[in-house]
Amino acid sequence: MPGRIQSIERAAAILRLLSGRSRRLGVVEMANELGLPKGTVHGILRTLQHVGFVEQDPESGKYRLGAALLHMGSSYLDGNELRTRALNWSDSLASRTHEEVRIGTLHDGRVLIVHHVFRPDDSMQTLDVGSLMPIHATALGKVLLATHPHVAEEVMKRELPSYTDSTITDPKLLRRELERVRERGWASEAGELQRLRSSLAAPIIDRTGRTVGAMGIFGGPERLFAARSPRPELLTHVREHAQAVSRELGAIPW
Amino acid sequence: MPGRIQSIERAAAILRLLSGRSRRLGVVEMANELGLPKGTVHGILRTLQHVGFVEQDPESGKYRLGAALLHMGSSYLDGNELRTRALNWSDSLASRTHEEVRIGTLHDGRVLIVHHVFRPDDSMQTLDVGSLMPIHATALGKVLLATHPHVAEEVMKRELPSYTDSTITDPKLLRRELERVRERGWASEAGELQRLRSSLAAPIIDRTGRTVGAMGIFGGPERLFAARSPRPELLTHVREHAQAVSRELGAIPW
DNA sequence: AACCTCGTTTGACAATGTCATACGCGGTTA
């Protein structure tokens, strides 16, 4: 795959930087971080500002992401087939299980949430469509890792961050866990990301047989588990709903 | 303001194009639309794909927006002060009025929705954070236009699209309406976007005195209006909540 | 089997972005 366009790659790097840090960043700050002359960074920022991808704080002169990105992000969602097909089924799953539902897809070694349904009759939750969840500490992530072994190996090359004392941080243990996920066709997690939260998930498969996402429920371990293993009726709901979405995507009914 | 970087502007134009059309687009299609050689467009797309801003459909070879944009969009929201400060107040407004709440800001001559709270106990609505609403057919938009006269003139240069037979399409009438909005400090709309929907909105002001957004409720005209004018208690709630957000943003309490 | 159309590659050319240097401003220090 031959040459990429340098200035666009740099612009993307700047946007990624701004997206990572939540606070506003200055020109020199970014220039140092990226190892570029500040003049260059400034020129790129000027252009990005003109197209609405970044905004400049009039007082401090520092930069942050721009509103155009929000609209593009939502346009992405509109065109995302996985999410579109899953809309009805995720509502159904939420009301059947009385739990919060999320649909995630693999992005950059993490789980990108493309849809999120609140737990019924439980408002005051914050929607986290667009956020990235850790891949080795969520059931969604385990499903995705189990079906993408090369990504799994890539992820395990880096240190696996620990979130609670239940988080799987040993690659050997994780590999074994993923093996189990592959065998059973579903994944679970209890308190591995937050002590009092857990999740169950199953794969969503498209017409080519590839796992393009995962669908799962989130809730307190006392509700999702019984005697250390997932409650069978919840598991069935999750698996059947994920299958339903897969069927909508054209997967061969299995 | 001197030179912008051509390739980045072109990349942005491509993304905007993809964001506008919901279906996938091909290289030649975009090249024609933008008046560029297809080789050039392809090179930009290759780079955008590499950074995750576009994805290519493996079967058709056509392009669509990429997942990275979704995450950046949500990062924008995290850093958006207007939205952050408004979170609690919009929940409060929704439960007080029992109506759907939206917060919007000016973007590109339209209203960009940065926050959206469903009508309490009424699920199955689709969240439209990130979507763009027409500016002259919503109360949110009227508030923003009334406080940004130059934008109003810009918008009125183009034909004002009609959505129902109540939509204000005559610039003269719209100017008079905006005058009223300025005087009263709030805006209303009944059936101007959809026949059986209406909205009330008030401005959100920051520490510099600029109107940085608008907050409003949406609901059936029979609930929001009585005898052709907005129900006073709803109006009061909207105005007071918008003021509360303004105060959080550091506006001088008035 | 000839012929589209589309996505992709190529390579020479010069337009274009790069980057060191300089500028001007605000804040801080001596």
Add this chain to the structure above:
DNA sequence: TAACCGCGTATGACATTGTCAAACGAGGTT
């Protein structure tokens, strides 16, 4: 008050870089 940072911004010469016409090759259609 004046010297001095540090910042965001402007400038301009240079050669790196992106551009674009033309050609390629794979699908599909005629």
